[in-house]
Amino acid sequence: MSNQSVSAKYFPNEPQQPIVKTTSLNVSKQEIEALGKVFDSRSAYFAADYSKSIGNYIADVDGNLYLDVYAQIASIPLGYNNPALIETAKSDKMIRAIVDRPALGNFPGNDLKEICGEILKVAPKGQDKLWSGLSGADANELAFKAVFFWYQAQKRGYKTDFSREEVESVMHNQAPGSPELAILSFERAFHGRLFASGSTTCSKPIHKLDLPAFKWPKAEFPSYKYPLDENVEANKKEDERCLAIVEDLFKTWSIPIAGVLVEPIQSEGGDNHASGEFFQGLRDLTIKHGALLIMDEVQTGVGATGVMWAHERFNLQPPPDLVTFSKKFQSAGYFFHDPEIVPNFAYRQFNTWCGDPARMILAGSIGEQILKNDLVKVADRVGKYLYEKLEKLQSKYPKYLKDLRGKDRATFIAWSLESSEARNQFLNDMKKVGINIGGCAEDSVRLRPTLIFEENHADVLIEAIEKVLSKY
Amino acid sequence: MLRRIKGVRYLSSKYFPNEPTSPVVKTASVPGPKSKQINQELGQVYDNKATYFVTDYFNSYGNYISDADGNKLLDVFCQISSIPLGYNNPKLIEAAKSDEMIDAIVNRPALACFPSTNYAQILKDGLLAAAPPGMNKIWTSLCGSDANETAYKAAFMYQHSKIRGNKPFSEEELSSVMNNKAPGASEMTILSFEKGFHGRTFGSLSTTRSKAIHKLDIPAFDWPVAPFPKLQYPLEEFEQENRQEEQRCLNKLEEIIENAPKQIAALIVEPVQSEGGDNHASSEFFQGIRDITKKHNVLFIVDEVQTGVGASGKFWAHEHWNLTSPPDMVTFSKKFQAAGFYYSNPDLQPKDAYRQFNTWCGDPSKAILAKAIYQVIKQDGLVSKTANVGDYLYSGLQQLVNKSDKLKNLRGKNFGTFIAFDCVNADVRNKLLADCRLNGLNVGGCGESGVRLRPTLLFEQKHADLFLNILEKVL
Structure with missing residues (x-):
């Protein structure tokens, strides 16, 4: 890749891969239950440790580190603990x-x-x-x-x-x-x-x-x-x-x-x-x-x-x-x-x-x-790269990548599965291979990564999707 | 005029060793020329019509607000009653610089999906530690209006769930709701009081009944309104009349509830x-509300x-009432x-x-700030100190009101610094507020001709003296 990586500039220590230590999420479950006594926590996926989250990776309290393509329901722009934003926060x-x-x-x-x-x-x-x-x-x-x-x-x-x-x-x-x-x-x-x-x-x-x-x-x-x-x-x-x-x-x-x-x-x-x-x-x-x-x-x-x-x-x-x-x-x-x-x-x-x-x-x-970092262009470039890879996967697994949409819409990409159950299963299985990913509507999957999600992250995502779908 | 007792130790001096000893007004008008110029420029991009003056927050300190012209005004309005511990309080600066805060600023979570591991502890050490008696659960939001609307949502879902029991949603509910129609969309209502203010988003605004300008041109739900007592002052002289007035309002409230064409899910009221x-x-009036709402299965939101x-001299003003059972929210x-609502009944959390x-x-980030605020209040005993300063301030004001033919209806006795009085009319009030500013006192109005005092919790006797002197001078 000839393009200079913005994420590497912000996050020289960003991991290359997700880390999956445990899929049982015992600590998470305990924490969510404890929180639930005072605050409605029934929609929690896991308890997150933001101090250990970095760039495109979100950490949970069980020691897992997920590549995050949901990013707080599409609301993290520049990755976790972005140094430029930390500087602003300290100003x-x-x-x-x-x-x-x-x-x-x-x-x-x-x-x-x-x-x-x-x-x-x-x-x-x-x-x-x-x-x-x-x-x-x-x-x-x-x-x-x-x-x-x-x-x-x-x-x-x-x-x-x-x-x-x-x-x-x-x-x-x-x-x-x-x-x-x-x-x-x-x-x-x-x-x-x-x-x-x-x-x-x-x-x-x-x-x-x-x-x-x-x-x-x-x-x-x-x-x-x-x-x-x-x-x-x-x-x-x-x-x-x-x-x-x-x-x-x-x-x-x-x-x-x-x-x-x-x-x-x-x-x-x-x-x-x-x-x-x-x-x-x-x-x-x-x-x-x-x-x-x-x-x-x-x-x-x-x-x-x-x-x-x-x-x-x-x-x-x-x-x-x-x-x-x-x-x-x-x-x-x-x-x-x-x-x-x-x-x-x-x-x-x-x-x-x-x-x-x-x-x-x-x-x-x-x-x-x-x-400063031309991140809209980065998203556009990475989106094209990712979309092409998804298209290839689609021809291999058409049932699980229906109605692929978001061509030329950068990383704002989604697709559907055949049912709500199939979609939920897919989202769940993706977590087990270290990807935090969200749904939309009844049967769809949406990608909402940060603006510093780059080709190397797209590769990790694609590999994980393939890993999950190959077992279906 | 009461004078300060020698030897009083000031907490405000601990936090703000360099707080001015009196206001500084350098310009012939407030707002001054710089303030006016900056405000005019701001108007090109941002609605600036309600600006009092442009503020220099870097140079505001303790109980003093600094404007763009370098004037330093003693502030008893405090960002419409929202500065708890003075400007640039070192304890809050410490909280703002903490790792915990920086994390919360740069990694803002979708809390219900990906709660941060420390959120439960932040709540426990702050917002929940401060919970009103009888309340042990919380839902958090972003502002007062939003807090009220989320409480309304909890009320509607609770009441419907009570009717529905353990049955799932019906097909008819599921389809009609997508067209904003009953039975899926609720026809229930929230009752509020005349002159109440509960916010300005559409649901909360439908319960706001303060002034026409808050509501004009905005569609509203057809929700019921009940009269709020109009007490006569001084209270000691009108005990019987006021008791009758409150009884009249309670009777009317019960009548409205009994004859309501649509079920009233909840009632909302401000302590003041x-x-x-x-x-x-x-307190009897509010106990009356508690009794009526219990009797008629209407939730009581304070x-x-x-x-x-x-x-108010208590952490929560409704603690003054000593209700037989706490409000519902x-x-x-x-x-x-931070913002949100407290509750205790687990059924107020929706089933799904x-x-x-x-x-x-x-x-x-706001919950962390609330925690720091609560801890300072607790450690320094600021609630009881505010009660004392309030009593001092009230008695000073009593003397001024007794002497003046422009002021009347002093209220807020034994209610901390949460004090107000009326001017004889709106023009006198508006002139009074402007003259106060020119004399170094930033004070706000309320209602048609009222003046309300909303100082910080670090407003002490020496500040009260300054306030009384300036007010006397202006009068």
């Missing part, structure tokens, strides 16, 4: 941000513009402002609020004051002050688990059961046939069918639709892809019907698809109105460009903390490292 | 409605986001930096995994 700026957490909306620090500036250096094309939150769900809900403020301001006039009726009715959660407005999202989408973000989430029943929800509409998201190059016509028709559903909902839904929310690739819902034409179609429909377009880049953003923001590939004209982010960026919030997306009065888009400078500083540092 | 105007109610962590955030779940499920 005076970070220490102040941790011990003097400001109420940013009332008492912004004199370095807040600089902190935002660092994040904005890697903002999506066409976006030059941001609002900060704390998690992906929070980011999306803040974006919904911005959309509703904007939508009502279009009707009322940006500077027009509220009517007495609005001011009174809102205290009873009634229209016109609390208007009946909707955010349209898609089947199989995942946008978070607070009440409004939960209302737009449509991935699995378990995410939603027993919780009140807003009566907001769901359109269908395209379901493509694979391989894409053999199904061009069918998939084009699928785009058109889904766009027609969106348009129909705009015309018929009982509540006005103020915004459309969509992931560039539906991740939790199964790594479902759609074409640039589909997204441009959405952009056109939102403009036609006076709604805003929110791109949820919580999971897709920050490099893993081979561009900094996955929707940049679609080259939308005009660009989306809001782009939400979190996960790999550690910080959260939304990017935007139209000054009228800032509400007309103070204290509307507001809360105590309005984000967290400690996490914003880390985001700036992550962005800086990505630019 | 803070954002809504520092509205207090008696929102201690602003009142918690010592400022207690939410926290702000001064604890992945229901109370999200990517991060909290943030160990």
Whole structure:
């Protein structure tokens, strides 16, 4: 390999291979049980020892060291214990941000513009402002609020004051002050688990059961046939069918639709892809019907698809109105460009903390490292290498690598198995050969490695997959 | 005016040997010219409309907040009640520099899937050690609003599970929920009180009833609201009226619950409605809520986001009530930096995994900070010290309020430094806040015409004296 390894630069002592000491995970089980007495730990895979984790490898408390292609549900950008991030964590700026957490909306620090500036250096094309939150769900809900403020301001006039009726009715959660407005999202989408973000989430029943929800509409998201190059016509028709559903909902839904929310690739819902034409179609429909377009880049953003923001590939004209982010960026919030997306009065888009400078500083540092080491290109290069190897495996084991997707989407790759049981078995068996890997939807496997996952790591992964599949 | 007793040893001097002895105001206005200029630039990329002044956190120290112009203001607002131990507290700096913290910053885990080996211990030494009486379990989140919403989710899942028993979800539930429809999507509600503030994400905002500006243009759930007592001050003079007012509110609450068209899963209330105007109610009122909620199978959530962590003279404000049985859930955030809710009933943990779940499920870096905060509070006995300083401050304020024709309704007696008073109207209040800033005192408002004191737990007699002097001067 002629390419200079970035991971070797950060982690000269990164292991060459996973270490599997025991598959019984006895210590892990004990720790998870102990934690479970005070904190719901039933979804724990294993108890991790982060101080021993390094680069692309995560350590558990039983002495195992796994190659991690799940990376905290797609949220570790530069590997465990990255020295550049440790340096940031030790900086005076970070220490102040941790011990003097400001109420940013009332008492912004004199370095807040600089902190935002660092994040904005890697903002999506066409976006030059941001609002900060704390998690992906929070980011999306803040974006919904911005959309509703904007939508009502279009009707009322940006500077027009509220009517007495609005001011009174809102205290009873009634229209016109609390208007009946909707955010349209898609089947199989995942946008978070607070009440409004939960209302737009449509991935699995378990995410939603027993919780009140807003009566907001769901359109269908395209379901493509694979391989894409053999199904061009069918998939084009699928785009058109889904766009027609969106348009129909705009015309018929009982509540006005103020915004459309969509992931560039539906991740939790199964790594479902759609074409640039589909997204441009959405952009056109939102403009036609006076709604805003929110791109949820919580999971897709920050490099893993081979561009900094996955929707940049679609080259939308005009660009989306809001782009939400979190996960790999550690910080959260939304990017935007139209000054009228800032509400007309103070204290509307507001809360105590309005984000967290400690996490914003880390985001700036992550962005800086990505630019400095050209990590988006690295992901793109490694993704191509990995995809080709997976294609070869697919021809050998077609049952276990169905609908391979993410070609030319860097390491943002997924495939399906024949059933949920087969998938779960596969994920489990991979752990036994030292790979920590995650699923999505009912029957799929998703790869969400760091941005410093390179050819040598891809080789380890491929070898492990082959080892597991050869026994099936 | 009360004067400080000679020979008092100040804990704040231990932590902040170089803390200013009085505020420093160098500019003719606060915000000063630099603050205004930086804020204007910030506005190009970030909504800056609510900025009081641009802050220099590097030079803020102890109870003093420094602004971009070099002014140093005695801070009794403290980032909207969220600075527990003063700016740049050396103990927290030590925690921030620890290996444990650095690990938590750079290796942020998806806690519920890959819990860190030290998380249980971090909780045990910090957040859980501080748990309210009768509570021994915790769910962690990121902010007050999020803490309340996760508590609501726990409440809805608990109530539905109680109805469903051991049956699995029905086919109809599984399919309807994907269209946001009943029976899979719940039609149950959360009841809150007029003037309550519980956050600004959509579920919590539906329970927030403080001011129209917090809610306008945002869709809300059609959830019930009950009246919160409007007490008359001074309390000693209106005992009977106030008792009647509280009884009226309790009667109304029970009537709302009995006639609710949809089942009320839980009720949420603040021990003192803070954002809504520092509205207090008696222990009897809250015991009344506990009795009614028990009787009608409504979960009782106490929102201690602003009142918690010592400022009321108890670690948790609801400890003042001595309830016959503890609340079902207690939410926290702000001064604890971490957020989440406490509970004890194991049934409040949903039956299946992945229901109370999200990517991060909290943030160990904040739990580590909460641990350091708790340990300082405990070692230095800051809760009882705050109770004493609060009494001192209250009696000083009592004299000022008695003398002034602009101030009224002093409240927060025997309630630590969690004190507030009203001005005769909003204009007087707003002018008072601005004049205080110009005289080196950063103080915040609440409700329509209220002024609330939310100092740190290292706010001591000498700071109280300065505060009283400045307020007297301004008046």
